[in-house]
Amino acid sequence: MLTEVTATRYIEPLRSGGSVPGLVEADDLGTYVVKFTGSAQGRKALVAEVIVGQLARALGLRFPELVLVDFDPAIAAGEPHQEVRELHSVSAGTNLGMDHLPGARDFTPEVAEVFPVDPVEAGRIVWLDALTVNVDRTTHSSNLMVWPTLGVAPPRLWLIDHGAALVFHHRWAASDPAKAYDFRHHALGRYAPDVRDADAELAPRVTEELLRAITAEVPDAWLADDPDFATPDAAREAYVGYLHARVRASSAWLPTDFPAAEELAEENARRAARTRQGRPDWLKRVPDLHGKPEAAQDWSVHLG
Structure with missing residues (x-):
């Protein structure tokens, strides 16, 4: 079961994502990135975080340790932003914490140009994402980090943020375990x-x-409100049944078509033109910075 800790000091909000x-x-002297139950993504995002994150760890992929964090909004009373305080106020109690990776860097397209990744490791990560329908x-938006970035240990890829995975649990009746x-x-x-x-x-x-x-390991409270199931255990069995059926149907959904970098660049250019x-x-005349470094843009059109 996930370790339970109590938040003792609120440091700051992280605005890199919508949640x-x-x-x-926390009281175990750890530092955690806490995802709150009251966020706009809802509790199913936390369910996905637990299931996919723990599955990744069980399969030997690098994913930070998860804990359950008892959060009292009073420790963040000094937060200056009202919308963040409101999020805290509706998230009292058990939330999800992920071990903080200090100094980690986002795996951006620029980092990808110079960071080596073994095709075997890449295959395992893609396979996990295809199994758990993680299209994010x-x-x-890689939801990958490079860590550590200091010291003598070599930097490695770490998986983060699986709240958008398990898309089937938003429409159980229409879910198809063999869907590609x-x-x-x-x-x-x-x-x-x-x-x-990786599949083999x-x-x-x-x-x-x-x-x-x-x-x-998913708390009952995060499953209890699902109208598709009478009990949290019934919901758990649905996840087990779907994912196990999807594993057995891997020949139907296994992704193998990956365009070269040049093809992706051409597709992105056509999409931007449209x-x-x-x-x-x-x-x-407004530059499109999506996925591109600011330095690569031509700002001269704005200078008269």
């Missing part, structure tokens, strides 16, 4: 991920017993 997690210290690890999703723009597609070998290695390890052990086509003239 506005908070950085806190793309070239523009588009992973052509996966953040690690450029590394020739060996997904077939990892699929036999995703057993019903493992899935039951992982879903048992986006600009319908804009008024003044808006066409």
